[in-house]
Structures are given as C-alpha cells and as structure tokens.
Amino acid sequence: LVWNEQHWSCSYDAFLTVLYNLWHNLPLSPHLELMSIMVSEYARPLVPGFANVRSGSRTFESVRDEMRARLHRSDPNAFPYGPRFASVTELLSTVLTSRDTLYTMKLGCNSCGVQHPLSSFTSPVLLGFEGVPLNTHDWFSNSGTTSCGSCDTRTPVVVEWTRPPPLVIFSPCGLQNVETPLHIARDFDGSSLSYSLCAAIFLCDNHYVTYFV
Numbered sequence: 001l002v003w004n005e006q007h008w009s010c011s012y013d014a015f016l017t018v019l020y021n022l023w024h025n026l027p028l029s030p031h032l033e034l035m036s037i038m039v040s041e042y043a044r045p046l047v048p049g050f051a052n053v054r055s056g057s058r059t060f061e062s063v064r065d066e067m068r069a070r071l072h073r074s075d076p077n078a079f080p081y082g083p084r085f086a087s088v089t090e091l092l093s094t095v096l097t098s099r100d101t102l103y104t105m106k107l108g109c110n111s112c113g114v115q116h117p118l119s120s121f122t123s124p125v126l127l128g129f130e131g132v133p134l135n136t137h138d139w140f141s142n143s144g145t146t147s148c149g150s151c152d153t154r155t156p157v158v159v160e161w162t163r164p165p166p167l168v169i170f171s172p173c174g175l176q177n178v179e180t181p182l183h184i185a186r187d188f189d190g191s192s193l194s195y196s197l198c199a200a201i202f203l204c205d206n207h208y209v210t211y212f213v
Contacts, residue, residue, distance in 0.1 A: 001060050007081045011088045012064050014208040015095070016046075018199045020060070021212070022167070023050050033166035037102075037124055042070050042095045067095070088201055088208055089171040093123045096169075103161045105143060111153040118146075118157065125169045129157050135179040136170050140186055164188045168195060182213065 001013040022034055023046075038047065045066060052058035071079035071086075071094065078094075079086045102124055107116035129144030131154075143157040164186075172178050184195045200211045 001064060004061075004065075006083075008083055008085045009064065009068070010208040011086045011091055012068055014201045014210045015088060015091055016060070016064055016067075017210050018201070018212075019046070019096075020050055020053070022198065023047075024054065030166065037096045037098045037166055039099055040095055040097045042067055043097070045070075071095075085206070085208065088203075089125060089127075092169055092171075093125045096124060097122045098124075101162050102165050103159055106158050106160060107146065107148060107155045108158060109148040109151060109153055109155045111155075112148060112151040114148065114150045116149055116155075124165045124167055125171055126159065127171055134177055135181075137179075137181055137184050139170060140168065140184060161188065164191075164193050 001009075001017060003009055003013060023031070026034060035047070038044065046063065049058065049063035049066070053060050053063060068079065071091070072081060075094075078090050100122065101120045102122055103126070104120045105118040107114075107118060109116070126139065127143060128139065129146045132144035133139045133142055141159050143159055145154045145156055147153070148155045170178075170180075180197055180200070182197050185192055186195065187193075197213050199213060202209050202211065
C-alpha cells in the first residue's frame with residue numbers, strides 16, 4: 001500500500017494490511033470465522049476488493065480509498081481527510097463487527113453488591129479501563145476498574161464472551177509495557193482454544209506502523 005501524503009492514510013494502511021493478510025492466508029475454517037465479523041457496510045465491499053487485489057485486477061489503494069470514502073461520509077470528524085489521521089481503534093471498532101454480541105462488560109461491586117451491566121459489543125476490539133492488566137492473557141477477562149455507579153468504589157470490569165471470537169484486538173490506548181504472549185489459551189464452555197499473536201500496530205511520531213509476528 002502506498003501512503004497518501006495529502007490525505008494521511010497510515011491508519012487505513014496499517015489496518016488493511018493486517019486484515020488482507022489474514023483473509024489471504026487463513027485456512028478455510030478460521031477464514032469463515034473471520035468473515036463473520038466482516039458484515040458491516042464498510043467491511044462487506046472489502047471481500048470482492050481483496051479478491052480483485054489478489055487477481056491483479058484492482059489496486060489495493062483503490063480498495064482502501066473506497067472504504068475510506070464510505071467512512072468519511074458517515075463520520076467526517078472521526079474519519080477525516082487532509083493531514084490528520086483516524087484512530088485505529090475507532091477504525092477497527094467501526095469496520096469489524098458481528099451481527100450478534102461478541103462480549104459484554106459488567107461491574108460486580110464487592111462493596112455494595114450491586115451488579116452493573118456496562119455495555120455489549122459486536123466488535124472484537126477489547127477496550128481497557130484504568131488499571132487494565134498489563135498482560136493480554138489476563139486482559140481477556142478483566143479490563144481494569146471503573147467507579148461503581150452506586151457507591152463510587154473502584155470496581156473490576158469483568159469481560160464475558162458470548163462465544164469464541166474469531167480474533168481479539170487489544171487496544172492499549174497509550175499504555176506502555178503491555179506483555180503480549182505469542183499464544184493465549186482460553187476456555188469457552190469447557191473447550192480450550194488457542195489464540196496466536198499475528199501483528200501489532202504502533203503509533204510512532206504521528207504515523208501508524210504495522211509489525212507482523
């Protein structure tokens with residue numbers, strides 16, 4: 001992908017490079033699982049677009065620019081043109097979505113005993129709150145702490161997955177020294193699944209960079 005110097009494209013380039021490599025290289029079963037989170041109006045056109053890129057009948061830049069134009073029309077502030085970049089977290093959360101809930105976040109306050117459902121998510125992007133574990137293995141089920149709405153006590157944010165996600169995207173949001181094991185094993189309804197680290201996207205000097213593992 002060639003960076004668009006006039007309309008900064010590095011966040012789109014970083015994201016699409018990872019997604020295309022997954023789409024192109026995954027075996028059939030995980031490939032189909034990946035497709036289950038590519039149902040948004042922004043992700044669906046990527047499937048024939050990627051196929052055209054692979055066949056050489058279309059440039060990768062044109063696929064990127066088409067998706068970007070759709071996003072810009074929907075939210076020009078979040079997905080601007082010009083010398084400003086879009087947040088990769090916002091981009092991933094908007095483009096990669098499932099038809100059903102992937103996980104929920106809940107508070108179970110130990111001080112007042114009140115249970116607080118926070119929100120449900122259809123995107124595999126896992127957000128972190130204050131005090132999030134600096135290890136992605138623990139982050140899988142614990143996204144830090146926030147204030148209890150009833151007694152204002154700092155309370156753990158528990159992550160509950162409704163089904164095994166085809167992939168998990170951790171969004172450190174400025175955190176440093178986050179330990180990221182190459183493999184994470186998790187249990188889902190008695191079945192153990194292993195997730196492998198495939199890539200990391202860094203923001204370095206106002207430019208997003210992709211590192212493949």
